[in-house]
Amino acid sequence: MNRHAACRRAIAALAAAATVLTLGACEPAGRAVGDTQENDPDVAHVGAVTSEILVGLVGMQGADADRMALDAYDAAGLDAVYASTDGVDDPGDAARRGIADLVERRATIIVVSGLDVADDAASWDDALGKARAAGIPVALLNPIAPPDDDTLYAANLVVNDRAADATPLADATRTIIDDKPHGRDIMVTTLG
Numbered sequence: 001m002n003r004h005a006a007c008r009r010a011i012a013a014l015a016a017a018a019t020v021l022t023l024g025a026c027e028p029a030g031r032a033v034g035d036t037q038e039n040d041p042d043v044a045h046v047g048a049v050t051s052e053i054l055v056g057l058v059g060m061q062g063a064d065a066d067r068m069a070l071d072a073y074d075a076a077g078l079d080a081v082y083a084s085t086d087g088v089d090d091p092g093d094a095a096r097r098g099i100a101d102l103v104e105r106r107a108t109i110i111v112v113s114g115l116d117v118a119d120d121a122a123s124w125d126d127a128l129g130k131a132r133a134a135g136i137p138v139a140l141l142n143p144i145a146p147p148d149d150d151t152l153y154a155a156n157l158v159v160n161d162r163a164a165d166a167t168p169l170a171d172a173t174r175t176i177i178d179d180k181p182h183g184r185d186i187m188v189t190t191l192g
Contacts, residue, residue: 034109034137034154034176053109055080055173056102058095061114061142062086068159068190069113069141069169075192076170081107092120096127103134109177110136111157116144128152137176156185163187 055078059066063086073080083098085091095112102110110131117124124147131138131152138153140146146156154176160166166189167175175182 032132032137032151032154034139034179053078053174053177054105054107056083056098056105056107056110057081057141058083058085058098058102058110058112059114060085060091060095060112060116066113068161069111072169072190073173076168078170078173081105092116092123096123099127099131103131103136106134107136109139109173111139111141111173112143112153113141114144115140115146117147118145121147125149125152137179139173139176150184155182157188158185159190160187161189161191163189168192 055073057066057069057073057080059082063084066082066084070080070082081102083095083101085094085098088094095115099110099112115124128138128147129152139155139157140153141157142159143156146153155172157169157172159169166187169188169190172182172186172188175186
C-alpha cells in the first residue's frame with residue numbers, strides 16, 4: 001500500500017514539474033512574446049486563423065479614440081473585446097484589471113491604448129509580466145510612456161491615418177500574433 005502511495009506522489013510531482021516547464025516555455029528568453037523583429041521564428045507555423053483570434057483592447061485614451069481601432073478590427077473580421085477605463089476613479093488600476101481579465105480569457109493578443117506607466121511602473125510591469133508569462137503578446141497603441149522593460153511588449157503601434165505607407169492595424173496585429181519579423185515601432189492606420 002505504501003508503495004502505491006509513493007508511486008502516486010512521484011507521478012504527481014512529475015506532472016507538476018512538467019506543468020511548470022510548459023508554462024516557462026511561453027516566455028521567450030530576452031525578448032517579448034511576438035517580438036521576432038528581424039529574424040523569422042525558430043519554429044515555422046501557419047499563423048492564427050482569423051476566426052480564432054481574440055484581440056483584447058484595453059482603452060486608456062477614451063472610448064472615442066479607441067472606437068477607430070475597434071472598427072478597424074471589426075472591418076478586418078477580427079473579434080475584439082474592449083476593456084474601457086472611461087469614468088473610473090483609477091484608470092490605471094482598471095486597465096491592469098482589464099489585462100488580468102484578458103489573460104484569464106486567453107486573448108490572442110492584448111493591445112493597450114495610451115499606456116502611461118509613469119504613475120505606477122511596478123504595477124504595470126507586474127500586469128504586463130502576467131501576459132508575458134501566459135505567452136500572450138502585448139502591443140502598445142499610441143503609448144505615452146511605455147515600460148522600461150522592453151520584454152513586456154512586442155511593438156509600439158503608432159496611428160497615422162494620413163500616411164500612405166502606414167500598415168493597416170489588423171495586419172500589424174496579425175504580424176505580431178504570427179511572430180513574423182516586424183519593427184519595434186510600426187506606423188499603422190485604422191482606415192481601410
